[in-house]
Amino acid sequence: MIGREIVFRGRVESTQDEVRGAGATGAAEGFAVVADSQSSGRGRKGNRWHSPPGTGLYVSFLLRPPAHAVTLLSLALGLSTSQAVESVCGIETELKWPNDLIIGGKKAAGIIAESQVQDERVLYVVAGIGINVSEPAGGWPREVADIATALPEGTSREALLAELFNAAEINYDHLRRGAGSRVLDEYRRRCPYRRGAPVIVGGWQAGAEEEAVAIEVAEDGGLLVERKGGIRETLYGHEVRMQVRHAW
Numbered sequence: 001m002i003g004r005e006i007v008f009r010g011r012v013e014s015t016q017d018e019v020r021g022a023g024a025t026g027a028a029e030g031f032a033v034v035a036d037s038q039s040s041g042r043g044r045k046g047n048r049w050h051s052p053p054g055t056g057l058y059v060s061f062l063l064r065p066p067a068h069a070v071t072l073l074s075l076a077l078g079l080s081t082s083q084a085v086e087s088v089c090g091i092e093t094e095l096k097w098p099n100d101l102i103i104g105g106k107k108a109a110g111i112i113a114e115s116q117v118q119d120e121r122v123l124y125v126v127a128g129i130g131i132n133v134s135e136p137a138g139g140w141p142r143e144v145a146d147i148a149t150a151l152p153e154g155t156s157r158e159a160l161l162a163e164l165f166n167a168a169e170i171n172y173d174h175l176r177r178g179a180g181s182r183v184l185d186e187y188r189r190r191c192p193y194r195r196g197a198p199v200i201v202g203g204w205q206a207g208a209e210e211e212a213v214a215i216e217v218a219e220d221g222g223l224l225v226e227r228k229g230g231i232r233e234t235l236y237g238h239e240v241r242m243q244v245r246h247a248w
């Protein structure tokens with residue numbers, strides 16, 4: 001059960017490291033660490049996750065998924081975050097593929113899933129979720145000032161954490177039971193990269209960007225796009241953003 005054991009900490013370097021350490025020494029699936037602040041919060045692609053005290057929900061938890069549940073895990077975590085925020089705050093959210101939580105065109109939460117692999121087998125996954133519950137007292141750091149947003153004023157971190165664990169448990173259970181389509185359907189409803197949406201794709205080579213058209217989020221969680229000349233390709237590690245409408 002996700003959150004079966006929760007350790008609450010004041011300040012840590014990164015909740016990811018705390019849970020990874022526990023995973024290596026045999027902690028049970030569901031073990032979670034929540035911190036009020038992080039000195040070295042980690043984002044995807046080597047980015048920093050600004051984690052000042054009192055303003056965010058910073059949580060990592062341990063999963064030991066069977067091989068068939070790994071493929072859609074990252075999307076399932078994004079979906080769970082979206083469902084938790086929607087249920088606690090009563091607002092609609094979007095998911096920018098693969099799993100940034102978007103409110104009003106700006107990023108309100110991010111997810112990282114770090115796997116420990118041995119002989120091509122996933123031993124465990126450390127799922128990390130960072131939610132901007134309120135705007136930091138000193139404002140957003142300059143590098144994210146134009147793209148970051150927070151949840152509606154007065155949102156309770158405790159309520160959010162409880163809903164997040166509930167939603168993650170349900171979605172993870174779908175994956176374990178081979179019912180990934182239930183996760184995918186709900187995910188696709190929230191993802192604006194629907195058939196025909198013009199997108200800009202980066203990450204082909206250093207610095208290169210290219211216009212493309214989204215086709216769909218594929219069964220394996222990749223993003224199927226049509227590139228210039230009609231070539232279809234499924235993206236995995238690429239950076240994608242809408243050509244219009246959103247700041248991101």
Ligand code: BTN
Pocket residue numbers: 013014015016038040041042043044045047049057058059060100109110111112128129130131
């Ligand atoms: C992203 O780049 O969008 C992912 C951000 C993930 C941040 C969370 S906060 C809790 C956990 N601990 C970390 O160091 N990172 C994740």
